[in-house]
Amino acid sequence: MSVEPESLKKPKILVVDDELSMVRSLELLLRPLGDVIKAYSVPEAEEFLDQSVDCIVTDVSMPEASGLKLLDSFRSRQPDLPIIIMTAYSSVPEAVEAIQRGAYEYLTKPFSNEEMLAVVKAAIQRRGLLAGETRQLPEGWVCNSIKMREFLSKAERLVESSQPVLIFGQTGSGKRRAARWIAERRGALKTFLSVEYPPREESHPILESSIEKYSDLYLAEVFSLSPRLQDRLMQLVEEKGVRLIAGSSSAPELQGGEAFREDLRELLQRQVLRLPSLEERREDVEAVCQQLLEAMRAEMRMPQLKLDEEALAALGSHRFVENFRELERILQRAAIESKTGLIRKGDLQFRETDLDQILPFSIPVEQGWGRLEFLYRGLEKELIERAVKKYPEASNTQIASILGTTRRILELRMKSYDIQES
Structure with missing residues (x-):
């Protein structure tokens, strides 16, 4: 009996929705990409937990249980399984939460057939990538971890989009660098403008100047903009054709409050990229350290600058608050302190020493x-x-x-x- 080669097996796509018509439509749409398995509830879908599935497409809001429960169930068994969330606009916050919990992508209903096909096809191809397929990575980037490869896979799909892209990730995780890479892939690096720290004041000299000559704009902490600058940003996007790449340190539904324009928030929620923190990509820590130390060797003229095993293990298990920014500071301090160029665990300073008696007396309310x-x-x-x-x-x-x-x-x-x- 002949055995079908692994590379020739059809991918298995599990479709989950309580609406019969939606399941049937997706079955017909996705059939050219693989074998479609149908389920009409979360409990029914969970019967496939121990079976081989290559991709899941699920609604987030269902009567018996949420699609988030399904997401958690499958990711606990198969952490690298791509799960695509379908949601109505009113459930966008749930969808963003799903991305934070590891979902591959979310699509807002109604979506086009082309959108669904593109996302599922990319998800299936990603399974091949994780099994050992190679891809050209951005120069200087460390992408050994699954989380970072997932991010790049999603970012690549948005390179040609003219719609705004929101990158959210922790402080120091590299949002500006990711935005610059997207602009570079678009061939727009020469017309790329980065506004790193927009203030909360009513005006901003750069945003209010004639910046139409720039095709791509990166704006850090976009949800801190004043109402006046929000209006200016909408004008740049809608009337001037500026492609916006926005940054935020947390998910969009948690930011801005009532003072933030709802149409701008909705625009930013259409294409969201979540940049993983350093804690989520511990597989990359050693390579990132080597990269940073190599740059420091040249800058500090220290031919021998490396970490011993205990120091590397300590960095690998440390919970970074400011990600790469914090890691770089720790290594720079240690490199300066090191006499031989070999950085030991004792050379690493993970926390700032508190200033002695910062407030030696209480501050009176008056003056x-x-x-x-x-x-x-x-x-x-x-x-x-x-x-x-x-x-x-x-x-x-x-x-x-x-x-x-x-x-x-x-x-x-x-x-x-x-x-x-x-």
């Missing part, structure tokens, strides 16, 4: 604001002085990175406080 400003400037000056004293061999660029700011801001503050370089 408290002015007192607070005075204290802030005093603390800022002391923090810079301590950093300069602690790292006498470090450059301003390195000290700025350790403090979590930029070299230009550091040097402006040093000049303001009359702090001399060591």
Whole structure:
């Protein structure tokens, strides 16, 4: 008896929806891509938990149980199984939660046949990728983890889209870098503008200037924009044809509140990319460390700069709050402290030492604001002085990175406080 080669087997697609007509329509639509298995409830779909399935397409809102329960059940058994969520517009927050919990993609009803086919086809191809298929990765990116490969797979599908893209991820996870890569893939790097920290003030000189010459705009923390700047952003997108790539440190339904334009929020929710945190991609930590240390070796002129096994294990298990930004600061401190170039576990400083007696007395309510400003400037000056004293061999660029700011801001503050370089 001949055995069918694994590469020739048809993918199995599980379709789950309590609406008979929807299940039937999807069966006819997806049949060219593989064998379609039908289920009309979450309990019925869970009967296939121990069977081989290559992709799941499920509604999120069903009478007996939510599609989120189905998502959790299958991902606990098969973490790399692509699960596509279907949702009505009113259930978008649930769909975004599904993405956070590991769903491959979500589609808002009504969707086109072309949209569904493209997403399912990409999901099936991704199964081949995870089984060992290779793909060209962005230069300088570390993508050993499944989570990061999933992100790139989704990002590639949005490269040619003219609609806004929202990238949400934790602080320091690389949202700006991802936006730049999307613009580069579009061939728009020369007309790419990044506005990294939009303030909450009513105006912004860059956004209100003539930026129509830029085809692609990355805007960090988009949900912090004032109502006036939200109006300007809608004008740039709808009237000027600027392609927006927005960044947010958390999911869109948790941001902005009533002060945020609902039409702009809806626009941003159409194409959402979730950038995994460093904690979610621990397989990448070692390679990222090697990449950062290689750059530091050149900058600090230290031919021997590496981590011992205990230091690497400590970094691999550490819970990073600021992701790559925090990892880079930890490695820079350790590299400066290291005498031999070999970074040991004891050289790693995972938390800032608290400033001694930050508030030696309580602030009275009367004239408290002015007192607070005075204290802030005093603390800022002391923090810079301590950093300069602690790292006498470090450059301003390195000290700025350790403090979590930029070299230009550091040097402006040093000049303001009359702090001399060591």
